[in-house]
Amino acid sequence: MNIANFLGSRGGPASTADLGRAGFNRYRIGLAVAEGTIVRIRRGYYALPRETSVFRTAREAGGLLTCVSAAPGYGLWTLVPASKLHLCVGHRTVPPGWVTHGRCRHPRHPWLPLAGLADVLIHALRCLPELQALVMVQCAVGRGDISLAFxxxxxxxxxxxxxxxxxxxxxxxxxxxxxxxANTTFVRAGLRVRRHVQIPGVGEVDFLVEDCVIVETDGESHLEPRQVKKDRGRNNASLVGGYLVLRFGYDLVVHHPEQMLAQVLELLEQRRRGAFQP
Incomplete structure (x- = not known):
């Protein structure tokens, strides 16, 4: 493997030490720079000539990506992409518009310019709007990458x-x-919610609200023809089994949760008034 392929496989710039551990001595590094295969972006760090990733920006700034800027590097859920660069840079100054965070106190990513996962989540919890921080933490905790107790x-x-x-x-x-x-919206509205309930003849549903309304949250996969057919069958089986069903897509759940909640509450109210009784 040559140096260019090595940098590409790692997803971004590398230090002289990293290149040395991969078997590239200073002579080979210097030769690659002279040939234009790689470029030196700051003392001790090298990148591909046309690379424009946030990893390169972080290396050039001498910092580590953190908070929402580090979420893609760890494969964490996000509601919206980072509109500004979030960095740990110590006492260095950064260009206007960047967001700086406090010092990193936990082991960083082994090769990418990323703060450690613990620091990334702590910074997100202190920095981001509530739901944006929540989905990042939920993803990491749900995968077992970190614990709530920690x-x-x-x-x-x-x-x-x-x-x-x-x-x-x-x-x-x-x-x-x-x-x-959706769970946050329902719980804060005071609704009795059970998650991932097995319904005979239907299978597992996302939510069972007040023991009578099934709520399903549908991502993009539910738009595929095979899934649409499956969901239609599940809806029918739910109604035959005596349950009411509501399905909500990304736009309502993320951008208009109040509309989603209003529909659930209205359906519960109609049921209370006997609208669905024989």
Whole structure:
């Protein structure tokens, strides 16, 4: 493998030490620079000539990506992509518009310019709007990458009360960020909610609200023809089994949760009034 392929396989720039551990000595590095195969972006760091990733930007700034800017590097759920670059840079100055975070206190990513997962989540909990932080934490906790107990232990004191309140919204299992957001909406409305309930003849449903309304949160996969056919069958089986069914897609769950909630409440109210009785 040549140096260019090595950098491409790692997803971004590398240090002289990293290249050395991969078997590239200083002579080969210098030769690659002279040939234009790689470029030196700052002392001790090299990248591909046309690379424009946030990893290169972080290396050039001498910092580590964190908060929502580090979420893609760890494969974490996000509601919206980072509009600004979030970095840990120590005492260095950064261009206007970047967001700087405090020092990193946990082991960083082994080769990418990413703060450690613990720091990334702690920074997100302190920095981002509640639901944006929640989906990142839910993803990491749900995969078993980190524990709620560990995060709580790092967020003591009055100044972290808001961050701890976000942790209270994390659920044991969520198959998508839509489930996390819908659950938060229902629970805060005071509804009695059961998740991932097995319904005879139907299978597992996302939510059973007040023991009578099935709520399903549908991502893009539910638009595929085979899934549409399957969902239609599940809807019919649910109604035959005595349950009411509502399905909500990404736009309502993420951008208009109040409309989703209003429909659930209206259906429950109609049922209370006997609208669905024989």
């Amino acid at each position: 995060l709580r232990g790092k967020l003591g004191g009055n100044r972290n009360a808001r961050a701890r309140s976000v942790l209270d919204l994390v659920i044991p299992r969520a198959d998508s960020l839509l489930e996390v957001l």
